[in-house]
Amino acid sequence: MEDFVIEFMFFLEVLFSGLLTGTLYSLVALGFVLIFKASGVFNFAQGAMMLFAALSLVGFQEMLGVHWTVAFLLTVVVMILLAWCVEKFVLGKLVNQEPIILFMATIGITFFLDGFGQTLWGSDIKPLDIGLPTGSLDFGGIFVDQLELVAGATAGGLVLGLAIFFNKTKIGRALRAVADDHQAAMSVGISLRNIWIIVWSVAGLVGLVAGIMWGSKLGVQFSLSLLALKALPVLMLGGFTSIPGAIIGGLIIGAGEKLAEIYLGPFVGGAIENWFAYMLAMVFLLFRPQGLFGEKIIERV
Amino acid sequence: MFYREAGQFKSSYKEDQAVFPILQDRIGIAILLLVAFIGIPLFAGDYFVGAIMTPFLILALAAVGLNILTGYAGQISLGTGAFMAVGAFSAYKLATFSIALGGAEATLPLILTILLAGVVAALVGVMFGIPSLRIKGFYLAVATLAAQFFIEWLLVKVGWFTNYSPSGVITAPPLVVLGYEFHTPAEKYLFTLTFVVVMAMAAKNLVRSHIGRGWMAIRDMDIAAEIIGFRPLQTKLTAFAVSSFFCGVAGALWAFVHLGTVEPEAFGINRSFSILFMVIIGGMGSILGAFIGAAFITLLPIFLNNVPPMIGWNIGVDMVAHLEFMIFGVLIIFFLIVEPHGLARLWTIGKEKLRTWPFPY
Numbered sequence: 121m122e123d124f125v126i127e128f129m130f131f132l133e134v135l136f137s138g139l140l141t142g143t144l145y146s147l148v149a150l151g152f153v154l155i156f157k158a159s160g161v162f163n164f165a166q167g168a169m170m171l172f173a174a175l176s177l178v179g180f181q182e183m184l185g186v187h188w189t190v191a192f193l194l195t196v197v198v199m200i201l202l203a204w205c206v207e208k209f210v211l212g213k214l215v216n217q218e219p220i221i222l223f224m225a226t227i228g229i230t231f232f233l234d235g236f237g238q239t240l241w242g243s244d245i246k247p248l249d250i251g252l253p254t255g256s257l258d259f260g261g262i263f264v265d266q267l268e269l270v271a272g273a274t275a276g277g278l279v280l281g282l283a284i285f286f287n288k289t290k291i292g293r294a295l296r297a298v299a300d301d302h303q304a305a306m307s308v309g310i311s312l313r314n315i316w317i318i319v320w321s322v323a324g325l326v327g328l329v330a331g332i333m334w335g336s337k338l339g340v341q342f343s344l345s346l347l348a349l350k351a352l353p354v355l356m357l358g359g360f361t362s363i364p365g366a367i368i369g370g371l372i373i374g375a376g377e378k379l380a381e382i383y384l385g386p387f388v389g390g391a392i393e394n395w396f397a398y399m400l401a402m403v404f405l406l407f408r409p410q411g412l413f414g415e416k417i418i419e420r421v
Numbered sequence: 422m423f424y425r426e427a428g429q430f431k432s433s434y435k436e437d438q439a440v441f442p443i444l445q446d447r448i449g450i451a452i453l454l455l456v457a458f459i460g461i462p463l464f465a466g467d468y469f470v471g472a473i474m475t476p477f478l479i480l481a482l483a484a485v486g487l488n489i490l491t492g493y494a495g496q497i498s499l500g501t502g503a504f505m506a507v508g509a510f511s512a513y514k515l516a517t518f519s520i521a522l523g524g525a526e527a528t529l530p531l532i533l534t535i536l537l538a539g540v541v542a543a544l545v546g547v548m549f550g551i552p553s554l555r556i557k558g559f560y561l562a563v564a565t566l567a568a569q570f571f572i573e574w575l576l577v578k579v580g581w582f583t584n585y586s587p588s589g590v591i592t593a594p595p596l597v598v599l600g601y602e603f604h605t606p607a608e609k610y611l612f613t614l615t616f617v618v619v620m621a622m623a624a625k626n627l628v629r630s631h632i633g634r635g636w637m638a639i640r641d642m643d644i645a646a647e648i649i650g651f652r653p654l655q656t657k658l659t660a661f662a663v664s665s666f667f668c669g670v671a672g673a674l675w676a677f678v679h680l681g682t683v684e685p686e687a688f689g690i691n692r693s694f695s696i697l698f699m700v701i702i703g704g705m706g707s708i709l710g711a712f713i714g715a716a717f718i719t720l721l722p723i724f725l726n727n728v729p730p731m732i733g734w735n736i737g738v739d740m741v742a743h744l745e746f747m748i749f750g751v752l753i754i755f756f757l758i759v760e761p762h763g764l765a766r767l768w769t770i771g772k773e774k775l776r777t778w779p780f781p782y
Binding site for chain 1: 578
């Protein structure tokens with residue numbers, strides 16, 4: 121009995137740690153969903169935007185020696201500027217192209233941002249410290265990482281904020297209109313360009329928040345850019361167009377990955393975290409090709 | 422003025438449907454092949470032949486493979502690197518297995534080894550292609566990532582694939598065909614070139630055939646293709662099989678001819694991405710595009726690396742790497758804006774213009 125309790129506690133600890141890591145994936149996936157919903161662009165650059173935002177934040181802090189809130193605001197300005205540039209120089213020129221071309225263009229943006237960020241701010245691994253708590257909390261025998269708790273809470277807050285933004289504000293309604301039908305939205309006088317700038321800015325902001333969380337966890341370094349790949353199975357599970365889907369997908373992937381690593385890993389030689397998420401998502405998609413909350417794919421000839 | 426088809430009459434269907442119906446095109450291709458087969462190995466240095474041309478050709482072959490899947494059949498794949506790895510490692514297993522079986526004398530002929538490796542890759546490709554019947558578009562791209570990471574992991578973890586080499590690295594046997602050993606860079610280049618030319622011609626003819634038309638119909642709209650009588654299962658899976666066969670052969674060549682020793686990491690996710698770039702930049706649905714794209718993606722970094730020292734601009738190595746990233750990104754975007762259908766399209770437009778030059782009216 122005693123053994124069972126300890127075993128169960130350990131299971132819970134792994135589960136919680138997985139769920140909380142999952143919310144970190146969700147934060148990255150959120151940026152993808154926002155842009156995909158509003159413009160149908162599969163934005164591969166989300167990871168690079170996250171890296172760029174985190175690098176800028178640390179860079180401003182170091183260079184100007186200011187408090188992190190000031191650096192945060194400066195970075196927000198930078199991200200809005202970036203959104204404007206992306207619209208002006210890339211997407212605006214590629215209107216009405218096929219999705220794969222736009223996808224390729226965002227890969228171009230990824231390369232540019234990775235190079236630009238590191239040229240500007242250097243490529244060393246930098247610690248990011250804005251006073252988030254670290255260390256573990258003890259919940260009656262279950263140890264939970266405080267940083268991950270904060271990340272979970274932030275992700276929840278962000279989703280709530282976005283939900284209010286989308287449902288209650290005028291801009292939010294315009295965004296939803298664009299997501300539904302570009303041409304209809306334009307015909308009632310919504311400026312597609314402004315909407316795109318807003319969406320990319322919001323995605324940049326989400327990227328900044330995700331960058332802060334991941335940067336506090338791992339340090340700000342190039343590998344943050346590759347987290348975009350980790351967000352893909354999350355997106356698939358949740359559906360490309362659903363914000364709650366991104367969160368729930370993240371939770372499933374995070375928990376599934378950790379549990380599989382601990383309980384299945386030893387039987388097959390370990391390190392299955394690398395592919396387990398993709399396999400899980402693929403098997404899941406076989407049964408539900410549009411993801412958990414994605415819009416049903418209706419095909420007409 | 423010079424590039425004109427006026428006066429070239431076709432008197433049979435066979436002539437009319439030739440790959441290169443225009444005389445000037447045939448002359449151009451002949452010159453190109455002469456340069457590639459005789460000019461380059463004779464006059465170019467070892468570095469150029471061994472370190473630039475050979476990898477370029479092999480990657481172009483892989484790009485042709487991916488182009489069949491993505492450009493012609495419309496199934497986006499991010500698992501190219503994994504299929505190349507399957508080709509490389511099964512070529513290695515086949516070669517060493519036949520040595521173990523009958524001593525060095527009775528080894529499987531090299532060309533057969535490489536082709537069989539392609540067949541193994543094709544089988545694996547078909548296996549991972551099965552989800553494509555339900556999963557479409559970008560969702561499929563992510564599903565092929567599962568193949569990429571799973572196969573890479575499998576090759577690292579299971580010792581059998583590397584004959585229990587402790588470092589996980591495989592060493593290719595010497596390249597011997599009919600008792601002749603290829604070992605200088607120029608010889609290896611010719612070996613690769615022969616493979617690439619034959620397979621590119623095969624691909625070109627395949628996409629013009631009934632099978633190729635089926636792929637394009639599926640790409641354009643799969644339900645409509647189904648209604649006019651193409652079976653989606655067969656069509657999609659043959660696309661996966663043929664594409665993986667090409668990638669597998671490219672992987673085997675990469676291991677046996679180009680590098681000699683490889684580890685699974687050589688076929689990582691970055692390889693998959695770079696081959697996808699080649700296809701998109703070069704032009705989807707074009708065999709020529711695969712070559713142009715491969716040239717662009719392999720030659721550009723070399724060029725960017727060598728320019729700053731050449732103009733006497735001394736900057737740090739990591740700075741060069743970052744600038745390279747930036748310029749690469751900007752150029753990708755630039756070319757997409759100029760011609761979203763790829764560089765091959767620019768070539769086609771150029772040819773059209775040339776036909777009426779200098780009097781376009």
